[in-house]
Amino acid sequence: MDKIEAETKIELISEKISAPAEAAKAKTPATPAPTPKPAVPAKTAPVAQTKPQPAAKSTAGVEEKGSDAQEIFSEFREHSVAEFFKKNRQMLGFSGKVRSLTTLVHEYVTNNLDACEEAKILPNIYVKIDNVPENDHVRLYVEDNGPGIPKPFIGKAVGQMLSGTKFHRFIQQRGQQGIGASGCTMFAQITTGKPVHIRSGTGDGQVYECDVAVNLKSNMPAVSNMVEYPGKYRGVTIVGEFAEVKYDRSEYAPLEYLKATALANPHAQITVVDPTGERIVFQRAHDEVPDRPVPAQPHPLGVTTDDLINYSHHSKERKLSSFLTSNFARISDAKVDELKTLCPTINFDKMPKELKWEEAEAIVKAFKQVKWIAPSADPLRPIGKAQIEKALKNVLEPEFIAVSERPPKVFRGGVPFMVEVGIAYKGKAGRQTKDGIGLDVKRFANRAPLLFDAGGCATTESVKTIDWNRYGLKDIDNMAVTLYLNLVSVHVPYTSAGKQAISTEEEIIEEFRYAIMEVARDLDRYLSGKIRDEQREARKKAITRYVKQLAADLPYLAGRGITAEIEKKLLYLIEHKYSKIFEKTTRLTADEEKAAKKEREEEAEE
Amino acid sequence: MDKIEAETKIELISEKISAPAEAAKAKTPATPAPTPKPAVPAKTAPVAQTKPQPAAKSTAGVEEKGSDAQEIFSEFREHSVAEFFKKNRQMLGFSGKVRSLTTLVHEYVTNNLDACEEAKILPNIYVKIDNVPENDHVRLYVEDNGPGIPKPFIGKAVGQMLSGTKFHRFIQQRGQQGIGASGCTMFAQITTGKPVHIRSGTGDGQVYECDVAVNLKSNMPAVSNMVEYPGKYRGVTIVGEFAEVKYDRSEYAPLEYLKATALANPHAQITVVDPTGERIVFQRAHDEVPDRPVPAQPHPLGVTTDDLINYSHHSKERKLSSFLTSNFARISDAKVDELKTLCPTINFDKMPKELKWEEAEAIVKAFKQVKWIAPSADPLRPIGKAQIEKALKNVLEPEFIAVSERPPKVFRGGVPFMVEVGIAYKGKAGRQTKDGIGLDVKRFANRAPLLFDAGGCATTESVKTIDWNRYGLKDIDNMAVTLYLNLVSVHVPYTSAGKQAISTEEEIIEEFRYAIMEVARDLDRYLSGKIRDEQREARKKAITRYVKQLAADLPYLAGRGITAEIEKKLLYLIEHKYSKIFEKTTRLTADEEKAAKKEREEEAEE
Incomplete structure (x- = not known):
């Protein structure tokens, strides 16, 4: 904290505005008589020593039965974040037996994919799920070929919450909180009383194995049974035993989760061995590791005053101006000059460490008045149009596909993001409902599938805003359509630590909305083209029938001529x-469509 | 952790199951040839020193571009829970300007109500919201007449996350995490750079005022400008300045929130002064403080093995048997005898500290086989049928009300809970939609309104499961109906720290479901009664008309008789x-309804 403004002896509002008459009707605005002016002026400190009265005389009789502050605060305690999540495990996605198992797989596999991506390794991931019949436990084995965890970090990486390599970096990854794997360890402990077992090798010829638990009171890792042996294994293997979980093959189960993961990560090879011993392989479809994520610089749009203060006070630059150009995307010297004009009272040669809150606030305000180049897509690693099309084609074999990729935008904090939206029609698209087939929405954030909590998610909310009528898709809820939504961002604003829903940030909803509208328009065009094709085909048949009949009848009616001729x-x-009537149209450009529409109207007039 | 089972040198699955052929088609189950038996046997430790091979040879060429483990883990950091929530402020409900302001009011007012309840004080709460025009900030003032915070705890209570009086207690309160108020302090800091200002008095003649901030790096409180003066004020006043918030009067704004709070807390008097200076008073409707919440003992149903281990290892009892009877609800000596029969190998005379995980697991299993008395309602403080009816009547002035209160149940962890559901029809019930009026669902948890994140909430999910057709309410979405749902629980399983949605725990959904069905049945009965009444009324009119005409015509037709007679x-x-035809029916008992139905059928047969 840099600037704390004291503001002592505030006035009691309860004394300023007279106690409301007991007879007054509930919720009616009271008489505006004792109009309350701003009771707490900003920086003055009016002495309010006007004999404060006990606040609630009328209740004095009742109070004696209750606890007083001393009694209540004798219960005051501090808690660790591990205790918090133990008590609120549903916030980590551990609620419901099937969902809990999927959460475990999700946490481990996203870590695997992140690690492989950062190390530029094509991921080979093995997941094995066994039932332990004697005690209703489930044993989960997850092995990767990633870079491994160096020995000193093994304990903290899976045995301490809020620690990791990702949280503080402005970099696009699936994980970002440093809670996931430790949350799984905690879940093993509280359901089976057992630590998890880790094997790690970094490829240097030594392999480490140990048991790791979270000390829930202190949120510190407890490492035991460490063994070290020579070996060439590189990667991380985690084996854990869990209860209150259940393996099945439902819509929300691990297999569906991994199928969706494969859909968004065609460069990964994922092998699952399920409790029956069946082996399911999600083959690598694409032999290239996505580019390593690049740490981003924040874009001035969306930077908050607090961010600016934090960055500047940790900066080693000598001048505010060079601090701005070197720490933010898109700030050039010319832009600094613009900022100077907008903030004439600020000295841009001062040390960034000396930036005051009010100054930072003024600069942030000026940021919003300057015209900026949009954020660079550099730190963002979208799946890409071609990859999404390929994946949708492979998995859904649809009749029609359209993919929209929007340019990068920012949301609060200057966080760059972009959205990718695909639509697939017919084939295996859509989801089975009790009334037949309906719209299926597949949600992803940085290629990690979101299976749960669709309710309050930005993706779902944006789908809701679409007026499908405008796209001739009024009946979308009963159509064989799959929408594929991926948020690509250096920070995904999840609604909870369980990372299953994206907070409904306006900017994100807007982008999804536009992208969905684009693919909806494409589908509309395809469908109306298809209807026209069908109509033309029908017309052609009718006319051909008529031609045949006419050619046969004419010689008879006219008394001359030869049918065949x-x-x-x-x-x-x-x-x-009339050749156009028979033309096969698949997809028209907007201009062609306009012309076709005019043509149809003319036809109708005729 | 009591029992850590070492399990070293696990086998690599990647070596056991041959690498899948590159040509194999994606997602087709591979040949079951190398059938994978459980690869990781439970307690044996097979030496897997069979020369581990580098896992992913084919990718060796690509790897060199990526970071290795050492490089990646040079970025390893530990973070405080305050940093976590600063970065993920949306998890605390700080997303969107209006919602953020409502979240602030929500956190402060729930604390006020909890404190008053525990101290048996009738709450008088003052909320004042001012715009600070020069910098787009909003100043929020919240004052209560609660027990106050003793001086040594002021800093921690509002300046340290995960600390407080509520988290560890098995007691029904609105707050339960020890995050709310500190989260508000953090939000003030990151949006305006200012600490919050606190006044506290415990009624002992001294009043304290100071500024409090959260040190975000360490999650420790920073208290400054402490002043102490004599005064009789008892309670807590918090004044904070916030940006990125907005005051309006929309559906999700503070005023609606407080209106809903008043609906569920008729014993509270809440006065709001809004930025225009208008004063709105939600009058106390009921002069009695709800009983103090009572700490509960967990019910054996739903206790997990981990709970049992934790409780037993912290117990001072000498014997397992007396530990069980004294720490859990509903466990009598007779029940312990039953448990002994079910777990013949366990020595119930041993020290509870010596309980092993397997034994605890066996006892938990036995718990599920014993017949238990339902949990006591003692620790639960429902609003009550009469209070809900009164509140709904006051606020909605409906034509019809029904309230259902279900007996207590438990969900995981042995947490007792119960649900209260009200239904109101016509009057001001229902919510305005763009097409007219529709079903309104008002959600509460321990009397605190839930305005946001309805999507994934147990309340909403339970409403979705109802087959409204069965209750003649097919058109419920377009009816003027308000459903009022309150979860009463010693621990509410919120989906995130923002406390706006209840996790979809099966037991909770089921209870809401039953309660909604009950009130739906009542409404159905009322509506069909109403239709019958209308039919009867019409029939009566018709018959009376007929009687008049007949009486007038008969003398003429018969040649004798007097019309009046x-x-x-x-x-x-x-x-x-035929008197029954004219009877006014309002609500029939099930038996009466059956009789009436039979009567109608007989009528139809006639």
């Missing part, structure tokens, strides 16, 4: 004068 | 033979 002539006439 | 006789006949 007349048929030929008629077909020639139709083909040359 | 005939009319009188006819009416007498109808009244004595």
